[in-house]
Amino acid sequence: MxxxxxxxxxxxxxxxxxxxxxxxxxxxxxxxxxxxxxxxxxxxxxxxxxxxxxxxxxxxxxxxxxxxxxxxxxxxxxxxxxxxxxxxxSPHEYETQHLTIKNRRQVNPLPEDLERIGGERKAMDSAFLHFDADSTPNTDFQSPVDGPRSSSFGLRRVLNGQPRNPHSGMDIAAPEGTPIVSPAAGIVVAMGNYFFNGNTILIDHGQGLVTMYCHLSSIDVELGNTVDAGELIGKVGQTGRVTGPHLHWGVSLNNARVDPALFLAD
Ligand SMILES: [Zn+2]
CATH class of the missing domain: 2.60.40.1590 (Peptidoglycan hydrolase domains)
Known part of the structure:
Protein backbone atom coordinates (compact mmCIF):
# COMPACT_ATOMS: atom_id res chain seq x y z
CA MET A 1 0.00 0.00 0.00
CA SER A 90 14.94 0.08 41.40
CA PRO A 91 16.35 1.45 44.66
CA HIS A 92 15.77 5.09 45.59
CA GLU A 93 17.15 6.90 48.63
CA TYR A 94 14.89 9.46 50.29
CA GLU A 95 16.43 12.00 52.65
CA THR A 96 15.53 12.51 56.27
CA GLN A 97 13.73 15.64 57.44
CA HIS A 98 13.58 16.83 61.04
CA LEU A 99 10.59 18.96 62.01
CA THR A 100 9.56 20.60 65.27
CA ILE A 101 5.82 20.51 66.02
CA LYS A 102 4.75 22.90 68.80
CA ASN A 103 1.52 21.04 69.60
CA ARG A 104 2.99 17.91 71.23
CA ARG A 105 -0.42 16.19 71.20
CA GLN A 106 -0.12 16.10 67.37
CA VAL A 107 3.08 14.05 67.72
CA ASN A 108 1.96 11.86 70.64
CA PRO A 109 -1.85 11.80 70.50
CA LEU A 110 -3.79 11.26 73.73
CA PRO A 111 -5.71 7.98 74.19
CA GLU A 112 -8.99 9.81 73.45
CA ASP A 113 -7.56 11.02 70.12
CA LEU A 114 -6.80 7.49 68.91
CA GLU A 115 -10.45 6.53 68.33
CA ARG A 116 -10.98 9.62 66.18
CA ILE A 117 -7.74 8.94 64.26
CA GLY A 118 -8.82 5.31 63.67
CA GLY A 119 -12.19 6.39 62.25
CA GLU A 120 -10.54 8.90 59.92
CA ARG A 121 -8.07 6.26 58.73
CA LYS A 122 -11.00 3.93 57.93
CA ALA A 123 -12.70 6.62 55.81
CA MET A 124 -9.47 7.30 53.93
CA ASP A 125 -8.68 3.57 53.45
CA SER A 126 -12.12 2.86 52.04
CA ALA A 127 -11.59 5.67 49.50
CA PHE A 128 -8.09 4.39 48.61
CA LEU A 129 -9.33 0.79 48.19
CA HIS A 130 -12.26 1.62 45.90
CA PHE A 131 -11.79 0.45 42.30
CA ASP A 132 -14.19 1.55 39.57
CA ALA A 133 -13.15 -0.56 36.55
CA ASP A 134 -15.52 1.20 34.13
CA SER A 135 -13.98 4.66 34.38
CA THR A 136 -11.14 6.05 32.28
CA PRO A 137 -9.26 8.52 34.47
CA ASN A 138 -7.37 11.44 33.01
CA THR A 139 -3.82 11.04 34.37
CA ASP A 140 -2.52 14.23 32.75
CA PHE A 141 -2.92 16.39 35.86
CA GLN A 142 -2.82 20.13 36.24
CA SER A 143 -1.23 21.41 39.46
CA PRO A 144 -3.91 21.98 42.15
CA VAL A 145 -2.11 25.13 43.38
CA ASP A 146 0.65 27.33 41.94
CA GLY A 147 3.54 27.75 44.33
CA PRO A 148 6.93 26.42 45.41
CA ARG A 149 7.10 22.82 46.61
CA SER A 150 8.26 23.29 50.18
CA SER A 151 8.94 19.62 50.85
CA SER A 152 9.11 16.69 48.52
CA PHE A 153 7.48 13.30 48.53
CA GLY A 154 9.06 10.36 50.41
CA LEU A 155 11.18 12.24 52.96
CA ARG A 156 11.78 10.18 56.07
CA ARG A 157 10.29 12.20 58.87
CA VAL A 158 11.47 12.78 62.40
CA LEU A 159 9.03 14.87 64.45
CA ASN A 160 10.37 16.34 67.69
CA GLY A 161 13.13 13.71 67.58
CA GLN A 162 10.74 10.77 67.01
CA PRO A 163 10.69 8.75 63.75
CA ARG A 164 7.31 8.79 61.96
CA ASN A 165 5.89 7.53 58.65
CA PRO A 166 7.57 8.95 55.53
CA HIS A 167 6.01 11.98 53.88
CA SER A 168 3.33 10.51 51.62
CA GLY A 169 2.57 13.53 49.43
CA MET A 170 3.82 16.78 47.99
CA ASP A 171 3.76 20.03 49.97
CA ILE A 172 3.05 23.19 48.01
CA ALA A 173 3.61 26.41 49.95
CA ALA A 174 1.01 29.09 49.28
CA PRO A 175 -0.64 31.85 51.35
CA GLU A 176 -3.75 31.00 53.35
CA GLY A 177 -6.84 31.39 51.14
CA THR A 178 -5.13 30.47 47.85
CA PRO A 179 -7.66 28.59 45.66
CA ILE A 180 -7.15 24.84 45.17
CA VAL A 181 -8.48 23.21 42.00
CA SER A 182 -9.07 19.58 41.12
CA PRO A 183 -6.23 18.33 38.86
CA ALA A 184 -8.65 16.11 36.90
CA ALA A 185 -12.31 15.09 36.83
CA GLY A 186 -13.53 12.97 39.74
CA ILE A 187 -15.99 12.46 42.59
CA VAL A 188 -15.61 13.77 46.16
CA VAL A 189 -15.64 10.52 48.17
CA ALA A 190 -14.49 11.61 51.64
CA MET A 191 -14.00 14.83 53.58
CA GLY A 192 -13.80 16.14 57.10
CA ASN A 193 -11.72 17.86 59.75
CA TYR A 194 -9.09 15.22 60.47
CA PHE A 195 -6.76 15.09 63.49
CA PHE A 196 -3.45 15.20 61.58
CA ASN A 197 -4.59 16.33 58.12
CA GLY A 198 -6.93 19.15 59.19
CA ASN A 199 -9.69 20.02 56.71
CA THR A 200 -9.35 17.31 54.09
CA ILE A 201 -10.92 16.31 50.75
CA LEU A 202 -10.47 13.01 48.90
CA ILE A 203 -11.36 12.78 45.19
CA ASP A 204 -11.80 9.47 43.34
CA HIS A 205 -10.76 9.71 39.67
CA GLY A 206 -11.52 6.05 38.89
CA GLN A 207 -9.58 2.77 38.61
CA GLY A 208 -7.96 3.20 42.03
CA LEU A 209 -6.61 6.72 41.39
CA VAL A 210 -7.49 8.89 44.40
CA THR A 211 -6.14 12.34 45.27
CA MET A 212 -6.11 13.99 48.70
CA TYR A 213 -5.96 17.65 49.80
CA CYS A 214 -5.08 18.51 53.42
CA HIS A 215 -4.78 21.42 55.90
CA LEU A 216 -7.41 23.52 54.04
CA SER A 217 -8.82 26.75 55.48
CA SER A 218 -12.12 26.05 53.71
CA ILE A 219 -13.79 23.24 51.78
CA ASP A 220 -15.83 24.39 48.76
CA VAL A 221 -17.38 21.05 47.69
CA GLU A 222 -19.77 18.55 49.24
CA LEU A 223 -19.57 14.80 49.64
CA GLY A 224 -20.67 13.09 46.40
CA ASN A 225 -20.06 16.15 44.18
CA THR A 226 -18.56 15.48 40.77
CA VAL A 227 -15.78 17.93 39.92
CA ASP A 228 -14.13 18.83 36.62
CA ALA A 229 -10.44 19.44 36.00
CA GLY A 230 -9.66 22.99 37.16
CA GLU A 231 -12.79 23.31 39.35
CA LEU A 232 -12.38 25.05 42.72
CA ILE A 233 -12.53 22.56 45.62
CA GLY A 234 -11.18 24.53 48.59
CA LYS A 235 -8.56 26.96 49.86
CA VAL A 236 -5.06 26.61 51.30
CA GLY A 237 -4.84 26.80 55.09
CA GLN A 238 -2.93 25.54 58.13
CA THR A 239 -5.39 23.24 59.88
CA GLY A 240 -4.15 20.00 61.49
CA ARG A 241 -0.45 19.18 62.03
CA VAL A 242 1.49 21.87 60.15
CA THR A 243 4.39 24.28 60.57
CA GLY A 244 2.76 26.90 58.28
CA PRO A 245 0.17 27.38 55.51
CA HIS A 246 0.55 24.94 52.60
CA LEU A 247 -1.31 22.35 50.61
CA HIS A 248 -0.43 18.73 51.31
CA TRP A 249 -1.33 16.96 48.07
CA GLY A 250 -1.44 13.16 48.08
CA VAL A 251 -1.93 10.76 45.18
CA SER A 252 -2.88 7.12 45.73
CA LEU A 253 -2.78 4.46 43.02
CA ASN A 254 -3.94 0.87 43.79
CA ASN A 255 -3.76 1.89 47.47
CA ALA A 256 -0.08 2.93 47.20
CA ARG A 257 0.80 6.51 48.00
CA VAL A 258 2.95 7.69 45.08
CA ASP A 259 4.82 10.85 44.09
CA PRO A 260 2.27 13.39 42.71
CA ALA A 261 5.03 14.95 40.54
CA LEU A 262 4.83 11.90 38.25
CA PHE A 263 1.38 13.08 37.11
CA LEU A 264 2.47 16.64 36.26
CA ALA A 265 3.72 17.44 32.76
CA ASP A 266 6.63 19.58 34.05
ZN1 LIG B 1 2.75 17.22 53.58
Whole structure:
Protein backbone atom coordinates (compact mmCIF):
# COMPACT_ATOMS: atom_id res chain seq x y z
CA MET A 1 0.00 0.00 0.00
CA UNK A 2 1.31 3.46 -0.87
CA UNK A 3 0.43 6.65 0.93
CA UNK A 4 0.70 10.20 -0.28
CA UNK A 5 3.08 12.42 1.77
CA UNK A 6 0.01 14.29 2.98
CA UNK A 7 -1.59 11.11 4.31
CA UNK A 8 1.66 10.11 6.07
CA UNK A 9 1.85 13.53 7.69
CA UNK A 10 -1.75 13.23 8.90
CA UNK A 11 -1.03 9.76 10.27
CA UNK A 12 2.03 10.98 12.22
CA UNK A 13 0.08 13.95 13.55
CA UNK A 14 -2.75 11.75 14.75
CA UNK A 15 -0.29 9.39 16.51
CA UNK A 16 1.40 12.34 18.25
CA UNK A 17 -1.97 13.73 19.19
CA UNK A 18 -2.99 10.37 20.67
CA UNK A 19 0.21 10.15 22.75
CA UNK A 20 -0.23 13.69 24.07
CA UNK A 21 -3.92 13.45 24.79
CA UNK A 22 -3.21 10.17 26.51
CA UNK A 23 -0.88 11.86 29.04
CA UNK A 24 0.45 8.76 30.80
CA UNK A 25 2.13 9.34 34.17
CA UNK A 26 5.92 9.13 34.21
CA UNK A 27 7.45 5.63 34.36
CA UNK A 28 9.57 5.76 37.53
CA UNK A 29 9.69 2.26 39.05
CA UNK A 30 11.05 2.96 42.54
CA UNK A 31 9.45 2.66 46.00
CA UNK A 32 6.81 5.43 45.99
CA UNK A 33 6.92 5.60 42.18
CA UNK A 34 4.93 4.21 39.27
CA UNK A 35 5.60 1.40 36.77
CA UNK A 36 4.04 2.03 33.35
CA UNK A 37 4.08 -1.45 31.79
CA UNK A 38 3.05 -2.19 28.18
CA UNK A 39 0.56 -5.09 28.21
CA UNK A 40 -0.46 -5.26 24.53
CA UNK A 41 -4.19 -5.56 25.10
CA UNK A 42 -6.16 -4.15 28.03
CA UNK A 43 -7.16 -7.07 30.24
CA UNK A 44 -7.98 -6.96 33.97
CA UNK A 45 -4.56 -6.74 35.61
CA UNK A 46 -3.48 -7.39 39.19
CA UNK A 47 -0.44 -6.55 41.30
CA UNK A 48 -0.13 -8.11 44.75
CA UNK A 49 -3.60 -9.59 44.21
CA UNK A 50 -5.20 -6.16 43.70
CA UNK A 51 -6.60 -4.63 40.51
CA UNK A 52 -4.46 -1.93 38.92
CA UNK A 53 -5.29 0.77 36.40
CA UNK A 54 -5.10 -0.09 32.70
CA UNK A 55 -5.23 2.52 29.93
CA UNK A 56 -5.32 1.82 26.20
CA UNK A 57 -4.58 3.74 23.02
CA UNK A 58 -5.59 2.38 19.64
CA UNK A 59 -2.33 0.41 19.38
CA UNK A 60 -1.06 -0.28 22.93
CA UNK A 61 -2.37 -0.82 26.42
CA UNK A 62 -0.54 -0.14 29.67
CA UNK A 63 -0.80 -1.21 33.28
CA UNK A 64 -0.20 1.78 35.56
CA UNK A 65 1.07 0.34 38.83
CA UNK A 66 1.55 2.28 42.08
CA UNK A 67 4.57 0.97 44.05
CA UNK A 68 4.25 1.36 47.84
CA UNK A 69 7.05 3.27 49.61
CA UNK A 70 7.72 0.17 51.73
CA UNK A 71 8.55 -1.99 48.66
CA UNK A 72 12.05 -3.54 48.60
CA UNK A 73 13.92 -3.09 45.29
CA UNK A 74 13.86 -6.24 43.13
CA UNK A 75 11.85 -8.24 40.59
CA UNK A 76 8.04 -8.17 40.74
CA UNK A 77 5.24 -9.22 38.40
CA UNK A 78 1.77 -8.25 37.36
CA UNK A 79 -0.84 -10.73 36.17
CA UNK A 80 -2.67 -9.43 33.10
CA UNK A 81 -5.43 -11.78 32.02
CA UNK A 82 -3.56 -15.09 32.17
CA UNK A 83 -0.13 -13.60 31.43
CA UNK A 84 2.61 -12.94 33.97
CA UNK A 85 4.65 -9.85 33.14
CA UNK A 86 7.81 -9.06 35.12
CA UNK A 87 9.00 -5.59 36.08
CA UNK A 88 11.84 -4.29 38.21
CA UNK A 89 11.69 -1.90 41.16
CA SER A 90 14.94 0.08 41.40
CA PRO A 91 16.35 1.45 44.66
CA HIS A 92 15.77 5.09 45.59
CA GLU A 93 17.15 6.90 48.63
CA TYR A 94 14.89 9.46 50.29
CA GLU A 95 16.43 12.00 52.65
CA THR A 96 15.53 12.51 56.27
CA GLN A 97 13.73 15.64 57.44
CA HIS A 98 13.58 16.83 61.04
CA LEU A 99 10.59 18.96 62.01
CA THR A 100 9.56 20.60 65.27
CA ILE A 101 5.82 20.51 66.02
CA LYS A 102 4.75 22.90 68.80
CA ASN A 103 1.52 21.04 69.60
CA ARG A 104 2.99 17.91 71.23
CA ARG A 105 -0.42 16.19 71.20
CA GLN A 106 -0.12 16.10 67.37
CA VAL A 107 3.08 14.05 67.72
CA ASN A 108 1.96 11.86 70.64
CA PRO A 109 -1.85 11.80 70.50
CA LEU A 110 -3.79 11.26 73.73
CA PRO A 111 -5.71 7.98 74.19
CA GLU A 112 -8.99 9.81 73.45
CA ASP A 113 -7.56 11.02 70.12
CA LEU A 114 -6.80 7.49 68.91
CA GLU A 115 -10.45 6.53 68.33
CA ARG A 116 -10.98 9.62 66.18
CA ILE A 117 -7.74 8.94 64.26
CA GLY A 118 -8.82 5.31 63.67
CA GLY A 119 -12.19 6.39 62.25
CA GLU A 120 -10.54 8.90 59.92
CA ARG A 121 -8.07 6.26 58.73
CA LYS A 122 -11.00 3.93 57.93
CA ALA A 123 -12.70 6.62 55.81
CA MET A 124 -9.47 7.30 53.93
CA ASP A 125 -8.68 3.57 53.45
CA SER A 126 -12.12 2.86 52.04
CA ALA A 127 -11.59 5.67 49.50
CA PHE A 128 -8.09 4.39 48.61
CA LEU A 129 -9.33 0.79 48.19
CA HIS A 130 -12.26 1.62 45.90
CA PHE A 131 -11.79 0.45 42.30
CA ASP A 132 -14.19 1.55 39.57
CA ALA A 133 -13.15 -0.56 36.55
CA ASP A 134 -15.52 1.20 34.13
CA SER A 135 -13.98 4.66 34.38
CA THR A 136 -11.14 6.05 32.28
CA PRO A 137 -9.26 8.52 34.47
CA ASN A 138 -7.37 11.44 33.01
CA THR A 139 -3.82 11.04 34.37
CA ASP A 140 -2.52 14.23 32.75
CA PHE A 141 -2.92 16.39 35.86
CA GLN A 142 -2.82 20.13 36.24
CA SER A 143 -1.23 21.41 39.46
CA PRO A 144 -3.91 21.98 42.15
CA VAL A 145 -2.11 25.13 43.38
CA ASP A 146 0.65 27.33 41.94
CA GLY A 147 3.54 27.75 44.33
CA PRO A 148 6.93 26.42 45.41
CA ARG A 149 7.10 22.82 46.61
CA SER A 150 8.26 23.29 50.18
CA SER A 151 8.94 19.62 50.85
CA SER A 152 9.11 16.69 48.52
CA PHE A 153 7.48 13.30 48.53
CA GLY A 154 9.06 10.36 50.41
CA LEU A 155 11.18 12.24 52.96
CA ARG A 156 11.78 10.18 56.07
CA ARG A 157 10.29 12.20 58.87
CA VAL A 158 11.47 12.78 62.40
CA LEU A 159 9.03 14.87 64.45
CA ASN A 160 10.37 16.34 67.69
CA GLY A 161 13.13 13.71 67.58
CA GLN A 162 10.74 10.77 67.01
CA PRO A 163 10.69 8.75 63.75
CA ARG A 164 7.31 8.79 61.96
CA ASN A 165 5.89 7.53 58.65
CA PRO A 166 7.57 8.95 55.53
CA HIS A 167 6.01 11.98 53.88
CA SER A 168 3.33 10.51 51.62
CA GLY A 169 2.57 13.53 49.43
CA MET A 170 3.82 16.78 47.99
CA ASP A 171 3.76 20.03 49.97
CA ILE A 172 3.05 23.19 48.01
CA ALA A 173 3.61 26.41 49.95
CA ALA A 174 1.01 29.09 49.28
CA PRO A 175 -0.64 31.85 51.35
CA GLU A 176 -3.75 31.00 53.35
CA GLY A 177 -6.84 31.39 51.14
CA THR A 178 -5.13 30.47 47.85
CA PRO A 179 -7.66 28.59 45.66
CA ILE A 180 -7.15 24.84 45.17
CA VAL A 181 -8.48 23.21 42.00
CA SER A 182 -9.07 19.58 41.12
CA PRO A 183 -6.23 18.33 38.86
CA ALA A 184 -8.65 16.11 36.90
CA ALA A 185 -12.31 15.09 36.83
CA GLY A 186 -13.53 12.97 39.74
CA ILE A 187 -15.99 12.46 42.59
CA VAL A 188 -15.61 13.77 46.16
CA VAL A 189 -15.64 10.52 48.17
CA ALA A 190 -14.49 11.61 51.64
CA MET A 191 -14.00 14.83 53.58
CA GLY A 192 -13.80 16.14 57.10
CA ASN A 193 -11.72 17.86 59.75
CA TYR A 194 -9.09 15.22 60.47
CA PHE A 195 -6.76 15.09 63.49
CA PHE A 196 -3.45 15.20 61.58
CA ASN A 197 -4.59 16.33 58.12
CA GLY A 198 -6.93 19.15 59.19
CA ASN A 199 -9.69 20.02 56.71
CA THR A 200 -9.35 17.31 54.09
CA ILE A 201 -10.92 16.31 50.75
CA LEU A 202 -10.47 13.01 48.90
CA ILE A 203 -11.36 12.78 45.19
CA ASP A 204 -11.80 9.47 43.34
CA HIS A 205 -10.76 9.71 39.67
CA GLY A 206 -11.52 6.05 38.89
CA GLN A 207 -9.58 2.77 38.61
CA GLY A 208 -7.96 3.20 42.03
CA LEU A 209 -6.61 6.72 41.39
CA VAL A 210 -7.49 8.89 44.40
CA THR A 211 -6.14 12.34 45.27
CA MET A 212 -6.11 13.99 48.70
CA TYR A 213 -5.96 17.65 49.80
CA CYS A 214 -5.08 18.51 53.42
CA HIS A 215 -4.78 21.42 55.90
CA LEU A 216 -7.41 23.52 54.04
CA SER A 217 -8.82 26.75 55.48
CA SER A 218 -12.12 26.05 53.71
CA ILE A 219 -13.79 23.24 51.78
CA ASP A 220 -15.83 24.39 48.76
CA VAL A 221 -17.38 21.05 47.69
CA GLU A 222 -19.77 18.55 49.24
CA LEU A 223 -19.57 14.80 49.64
CA GLY A 224 -20.67 13.09 46.40
CA ASN A 225 -20.06 16.15 44.18
CA THR A 226 -18.56 15.48 40.77
CA VAL A 227 -15.78 17.93 39.92
CA ASP A 228 -14.13 18.83 36.62
CA ALA A 229 -10.44 19.44 36.00
CA GLY A 230 -9.66 22.99 37.16
CA GLU A 231 -12.79 23.31 39.35
CA LEU A 232 -12.38 25.05 42.72
CA ILE A 233 -12.53 22.56 45.62
CA GLY A 234 -11.18 24.53 48.59
CA LYS A 235 -8.56 26.96 49.86
CA VAL A 236 -5.06 26.61 51.30
CA GLY A 237 -4.84 26.80 55.09
CA GLN A 238 -2.93 25.54 58.13
CA THR A 239 -5.39 23.24 59.88
CA GLY A 240 -4.15 20.00 61.49
CA ARG A 241 -0.45 19.18 62.03
CA VAL A 242 1.49 21.87 60.15
CA THR A 243 4.39 24.28 60.57
CA GLY A 244 2.76 26.90 58.28
CA PRO A 245 0.17 27.38 55.51
CA HIS A 246 0.55 24.94 52.60
CA LEU A 247 -1.31 22.35 50.61
CA HIS A 248 -0.43 18.73 51.31
CA TRP A 249 -1.33 16.96 48.07
CA GLY A 250 -1.44 13.16 48.08
CA VAL A 251 -1.93 10.76 45.18
CA SER A 252 -2.88 7.12 45.73
CA LEU A 253 -2.78 4.46 43.02
CA ASN A 254 -3.94 0.87 43.79
CA ASN A 255 -3.76 1.89 47.47
CA ALA A 256 -0.08 2.93 47.20
CA ARG A 257 0.80 6.51 48.00
CA VAL A 258 2.95 7.69 45.08
CA ASP A 259 4.82 10.85 44.09
CA PRO A 260 2.27 13.39 42.71
CA ALA A 261 5.03 14.95 40.54
CA LEU A 262 4.83 11.90 38.25
CA PHE A 263 1.38 13.08 37.11
CA LEU A 264 2.47 16.64 36.26
CA ALA A 265 3.72 17.44 32.76
CA ASP A 266 6.63 19.58 34.05
ZN1 LIG B 1 2.75 17.22 53.58
Missing amino acids: TRSPGATFLLICSLLWTAQAFGLPEHHPVPGGIAVIPIGIAEPTKYNGKRVMTLATSDEAYAIVGIPLSTKPGEYEIISGKRRIAFKV
